[in-house]
Amino acid sequence: xxxxxxxxxxxxxxxxxxxxxxxxxxxxxxxxxxxxxxxxxxxxxxxxxxxxxxxxxxxxxxxxxxxxxxxxxxxxxxxxxxxxxxxxxxxxxxxxxxxxxxxxxxxxxxxxxxxxxxxxxxxxxxxxxxxxxxxxxxxxxxxxxxxxxxxxxxxxxxxxxxxxxxxxxxxxxxxxxxxxxxxxxxxxxxxxxxxxxxxxxxxxxxxxxxxxxxxxxxxxxxxxxxxxxxxxxxxxxxxxxxxxxxxxxxxxxxxxxxxxxxxxxxxxxxxxxxxxxxxxxxxxxxxxxxxxxxxxxxxxxxxxxxxxxxxxxxxxxxxxxxxxxxxxxxxxxxxxxxxxxxxxxxxxxxxxxxxxxxxxxxxxxxxxxxxxxx
Amino acid sequence: xxxxxxxxxxxxxxxxxxxxxxxxxxxxxxxxxxxxxxxxxxxxxxxxxxxxxxxxxxxxxxxxxxxxxxxxxxxxxxxxxxxxxxxxxxxxxxxxxxxxxxxxxxxxxxxxxxxxxxxxxxxxxxxxxxxxxxxxxxxxx
Numbered sequence: 001x002x003x004x005x006x007x008x009x010x011x012x013x014x015x016x017x018x019x020x021x022x023x024x025x026x027x028x029x030x031x032x033x034x035x036x037x038x039x040x041x042x043x044x045x046x047x048x049x050x051x052x053x054x055x056x057x058x059x060x061x062x063x064x065x066x067x068x069x070x071x072x073x074x075x076x077x078x079x080x081x082x083x084x085x086x087x088x089x090x091x092x093x094x095x096x097x098x099x100x101x102x103x104x105x106x107x108x109x110x111x112x113x114x115x116x117x118x119x120x121x122x123x124x125x126x127x128x129x130x131x132x133x134x135x136x137x138x139x140x141x142x143x144x145x146x147x148x149x150x151x152x153x154x155x156x157x158x159x160x161x162x163x164x165x166x167x168x169x170x171x172x173x174x175x176x177x178x179x180x181x182x183x184x185x186x187x188x189x190x191x192x193x194x195x196x197x198x199x200x201x202x203x204x205x206x207x208x209x210x211x212x213x214x215x216x217x218x219x220x221x222x223x224x225x226x227x228x229x230x231x232x233x234x235x236x237x238x239x240x241x242x243x244x245x246x247x248x249x250x251x252x253x254x255x256x257x258x259x260x261x262x263x264x265x266x267x268x269x270x271x272x273x274x275x276x277x278x279x280x281x282x283x284x285x286x287x288x289x290x291x292x293x294x295x296x297x298x299x300x301x302x303x304x305x306x307x308x309x310x311x312x313x314x315x316x317x318x319x320x321x322x323x324x325x326x327x328x329x330x331x332x333x334x335x336x337x338x339x340x341x342x343x344x345x346x347x348x349x350x351x352x353x354x355x356x357x358x359x360x361x362x363x364x365x366x367x368x369x370x371x372x373x374x
Numbered sequence: 375x376x377x378x379x380x381x382x383x384x385x386x387x388x389x390x391x392x393x394x395x396x397x398x399x400x401x402x403x404x405x406x407x408x409x410x411x412x413x414x415x416x417x418x419x420x421x422x423x424x425x426x427x428x429x430x431x432x433x434x435x436x437x438x439x440x441x442x443x444x445x446x447x448x449x450x451x452x453x454x455x456x457x458x459x460x461x462x463x464x465x466x467x468x469x470x471x472x473x474x475x476x477x478x479x480x481x482x483x484x485x486x487x488x489x490x491x492x493x494x495x496x497x498x499x500x501x502x503x504x505x506x507x508x509x510x511x512x513x514x515x
Binding site for chain 1: 390416450460464473476
């Protein structure tokens with residue numbers, strides 16, 4: 001049995017519509033906030049993990065900014081799932097004794113810079129002449145096929161966005177808190193059929209950071225520790241044109257690996273955080289992670305995943321309503337940790353003990369799952 | 375020509391060169407692995423099914439059906455912005471693999487999953503013939 005690893009600190013910074021800071025500033029600020037929760041200092045940090053579309057070598061940039069020369073460094077980029085994958089990588093590095101205190105961070109200032117998703121994405125020549133919108137057309141192609149194969153409805157997609165706003169209304173830091181209805185979503189302008197404007201995530205600034213260490217060291221710290229019980233990662237394609245099955249994703253493999261290591265299953269999860277850049281992602285994520293039979297994600301959403309429901313999903317409001325500075329993985333983790341610590345106020349899930357976090361990256365390409373315990 | 379007139383050109387170097395040249399005589403050609411028999415897309419030097427480098431190019435019927443599609447309603451690129459709404463589809467070919475292309479010569483509202491389509495080509499230059507698909511005439515699907 002590998003020694004345990006825990007998340008001992010989390011921090012966020014500049015999750016907003018306008019910032020005067022740069023992306024490296026924000027990664028560093030979030031890191032200092034996360035460290036401040038732990039009582040640890042920069043001198044304790046010997047593992048650096050980072051991702052950001054703003055930097056070619058994000059962990060190297062972050063370490064330079066902080067003034068750290070680490071023993072372990074990792075800039076793995078599998079899109080929005082990266083930070084969730086970093087949790088697995090950091091846990092293994094700590095278990096192997098390669099480092100003792102790991103920082104993971106992400107930041108982007110895409111809202112202030114361009115108002116659009118900032119991405120270093122490479123274009124596949126076999127998609128280039130045809131003009132799919134990046135990334136929404138890829139998700140639209142999957143949504144269309146999912147609706148055809150399983151009868152998922154336009155209203156079920158809309159309900160994902162409606163539920164996200166219900167959670168956001170309970171989150172004082174969420175950037176879109178006004179309620180919306182299914183009718184609002186279905187009446188919003190089409191962008192790439194069948195997806196409409198209100199099926200899409202926000203475009204904001206922001207950054208986040210996590211601090212991980214061994215269970216043993218965590219016990220000597222003052223703050224609460226959230227244990228990492230299991231992690232998994234996978235990818236099935238890079239570009240949507242190369243996706244093999246347009247209705248099922250490599251979340252199946254990533255989730256299975258995490259459940260197996262944790263010795264737990266979907267029924268054991270009290271809180272679920274799934275990357276929701278577009279409404280279809282929550283539905284497919286719920287299916288592929290085993291929370292319902294394949295094809296019934298839409299029905300599960302209809303049954304209720306909002307505040308007060310028996311099955312709380314995306315409790316911060318998610319990328320659809322909380323914030324979305326690109327690669328949302330770190331914010332899924334921050335929310336899960338805060339839920340497991342019982343710090344979430346009006347949106348707190350009572351008695352939350354186990355949380356599942358799933359990051360999607362690229363266009364249903366990169367996947368990483370983490371199972372956490374309070 | 376302004377950017378609004380010119381369809382963005384793919385990078386035609388490498389393993390996919392015969393794909394972009396294929397339309398010269400109006401025939402859609404795809405790579406086939408002679409080791410495992412798989413016909414695959416997009417073109418690569420090695421078969422993604424079994425890893426073999428024994429790849430040949432075969433002529434296909436160029437016929438298939440729409441596997442999934444989206445109607446694009448806006449674009450930051452002048453060429454595409456001037457053509458909204460347009461259809462981006464994955465077409466499942468009768469010969470096996472699925473390819474990405476636009477469905478043309480058809481109102482976007484008529485496109486549905488399962489729609490029978492056949493290949494046509496748009497010449498961008500002597501090296502680049504972009505495969506597109508249009509609905510098959512009724513009764514010939």
